[in-house]
Amino acid sequence: MAREDNRGGRDRRRKDEDNAESELVDKLVQINRVAKTVKGGRNFQFAALAVVGDQKGRVGFGQGKAREVPEAIRKATEEAKKMMVRVPLREGRTLHHDAHGRWGAGKVILRSAPPGTGVIAGGPMRAVLESLGVQDVVAKSTGSSNPYNMVRATFQALKAQNSPRSIAAKRGLKVADLVERRQDGASAPEAIES
Numbered sequence: 001m002a003r004e005d006n007r008g009g010r011d012r013r014r015k016d017e018d019n020a021e022s023e024l025v026d027k028l029v030q031i032n033r034v035a036k037t038v039k040g041g042r043n044f045q046f047a048a049l050a051v052v053g054d055q056k057g058r059v060g061f062g063q064g065k066a067r068e069v070p071e072a073i074r075k076a077t078e079e080a081k082k083m084m085v086r087v088p089l090r091e092g093r094t095l096h097h098d099a100h101g102r103w104g105a106g107k108v109i110l111r112s113a114p115p116g117t118g119v120i121a122g123g124p125m126r127a128v129l130e131s132l133g134v135q136d137v138v139a140k141s142t143g144s145s146n147p148y149n150m151v152r153a154t155f156q157a158l159k160a161q162n163s164p165r166s167i168a169a170k171r172g173l174k175v176a177d178l179v180e181r182r183q184d185g186a187s188a189p190e191a192i193e194s
Contacts, residue, residue: 026052026077027127029061030147031069049124049147050076052084053131056092059158060084061128061151085155088163093135096164101157106149110157111138124150132158 053059060083064075095112113136121139
C-alpha cells in the first residue's frame with residue numbers, strides 16, 4: 001500500500017507540472033532561414049527565437065534550430081521553459097523601477113508606468129513583457145534592432161529589478177520603513193521649492 005501512495009504522489013506532481021505548463025503563454029519572436037555551404041551545395045535549416053511566460057512574473061526565452069519550422073519552434077519553446085526567471089512586479093502590473101539593459105549593440109530602457117498606460121514597446125520587447133504579465137510599461141530600444149540582442153538586453157534589464165521586500169531583507173529593515181523613506185524623498189524637493 002505504501003508503494004501505491006508513493007506513486008500517487010508522483011502522479012500528483014506530474015499533474016501539477018502539466019497544469020503549470022498549460023498556463024504558459026509562448027510567443028514566436030522570429031523565424032529565420034539559415035544556410036550552411038558544404039561540398040555538395042547548401043544545407044538549409046530554420047532558426048527560431050521564442051519567449052515563454054506565465055503572465056504572473058515568470059518569463060524565459062530560447063533558441064532552436066532544425067530542418068523543419070515546427071521542430072525549430074518546439075526546440076526554442078522547450079529551451080525557453082528551462083531558462084525561465086522570476087521578475088518581481090509592483091501590484092502585479094508594472095515594474096518596481098526604471099532599468100537599462102545592454103547586450104552587444106542592443107540597448108533597451110524600461111520604465112514603470114501609471115495604471116492605464118498599457119504596454120508601449122516594440123517587437124521583441126513587447127513579446128517578453130506581455131509574456132511576463134506586465135500591463136503598464138514604457139520601453140525604448142536605442143541600439144541594434146537585432147531581435148536576439150533586444151531580447152537578451154530586455155532580460156538583463158528585468159534581472160536587475162529589485163522589490164522593496166528584497167532590499168529591506170538585505171538592509172535588515174522593514175518594508176514599511178523603506179516605502180516611507182521613498183515617500184519622504186519624493187516630497188522633500190517640494191518642501192525646498194515652497
